Amino acid sequence: MQTDDFDFELPAERIALRPAVPRECARLLVIKRHRGIIAETTIADLPLYLRGGDALIVNDTRVIPCALKGYRQRGEARVALNVTLHRRTRGDAWWAFAKPGRRLAVDDMLVFSSADEKLTVMARLCEKGEGGEVLLEFDRAGVALDQAVAAVGDMPLPPYIASRRAADQRDRSDYQTIYASRDGSVAAPTAGLHLTEKMMTRLAVHEIGLERVTLHVGGGTFLPVKSAAIADHRMHAEWGEIDSATAARLAARRAGGGRLIAVGTTAARLLESAARPSGSVNAFRGETDIFMTPGYRFAAVDGLMTNFHLPRSTLFMLVCAFAGYDVMRQAYAHAIATGYRFFSYGDACLLLPEG
Incomplete structure (x- = not known):
């Protein structure tokens, strides 16, 4: 068929x-x-x-609230980006979808912060895969990474909803x-x-x-x-x-x-x-x-x-x-x-x- x-x-x-x-x-x-x-x-x-x-x-x-908003830090230059974690490979690393993925390169540092800016999480881009996938190695692992993602991330609403409204507390x-x-x-x-x-x-x-x-x-x-x-x-x-x-x-x-x-x-x-x-x-x-x-x-x-x-x-x-x-x-x-x-x-x- x-x-x-x-x-x-x-x-x-x-x-x-x-x-x-x-x-x-x-x-x-x-x-x-x-x-x-x-x-x-x-x-x-x-x-x-x-x-x-x-x-x-x-x-x-x-x-998990795995939709992250942040920026790529390369010297003094910053590029805003959205990242959705989708498959964990080890305690400190996730495969993710990133937009705009084409502007990212191996060894780029990505920075994500909570809404109140009291917590900042950093990740190094280790590898680029097919279809816009990137492998991210975070600055913490295990439960500490879980807690950090929960603090800085939003619920990952499907594209057909996210394109029409932002995620909010009710979606939690x-x-x-x-x-x-x-x-x-x-x-x-x-x-x-x-x-x-x-x-x-x-x-x-x-x-x-x-x-x-x-x-x-x-x-x-x-x-x-x-x-x-x-x-x-x-x-x-x-x-x-x-x-x-x-x-x-x-x-x-x-x-x-x-x-x-x-x-x-x-x-x-x-x-x-x-x-x-x-x-x-x-x-x-x-x-x-x-x-x-x-x-x-x-x-x-x-x-x-x-x-x-x-x-x-x-x-x-x-x-x-x-x-x-x-x-x-x-x-x-x-x-x-x-x-x-x-x-x-x-x-x-x-x-x-x-x-």
Whole structure:
């Protein structure tokens, strides 16, 4: 298939700049695999479309405030720049995307300060990679670097939001799931933003389990597919983990007739990376660059709750792989025509198995 097959026109007003308030009032489009739309409702009704014994698998990664503003210092000359950290390589070093990257050179010193200018962090540019990537070695490491980044950085809002408004204090909570606990992502697993404490309680009452896995979302999640044929695209790698105890509980759910419902494409990618052909999920720890497109046979994921994704994106390709290309094209056309809100702060769809 061609990348153009996954293109569609999206009016700018369909892009959500803030989440729905309260979260449960966000719209939910319920879709059966290979069948199509079966209901239009809201997140508040999510438990009604699940069954006792099912498990929701959520990604407990935590977004770090890794969008840094600063300047390049070269003698007396300064050039303002924006940097987004996206993959840590060791205690004191990160790969990052920098703008304007072309004006940077190896051994340049980059300077970042907190808003009150009480803290300054410096980094040396060690290496330049493809696509504007730079390797930065900071003047501190480990927890000290984590604390410094938290002080000088902002939440890394996706480009389609950041181009229309600045990040603010509200995004510190809005762009973080309520169960986020493991620092490491530069983008939120956004389907999980719909889940609240109230919803978690309701799910437990309906005997719907909640299992946590971790996939640290990298900056590559926003990179466009540039190849004409999707088979030529190479996915960015992201680090993930499913511990043995979680894998055992998922196996028990399946054995008892429960379904595994991934909350978000990140959880789905990790589950499929850890799956045996039989559908059982192994413990997993390491990087995955799995790329799911139409024709892929899902082994572990029975259902998927996810937001509405970018045209020509690997995420839209994934949902087409899961529910069917024609089904998802029709569902997205319906969502656009009827005012659903798209992307990170937008509405959601629930993709269920055929039965």
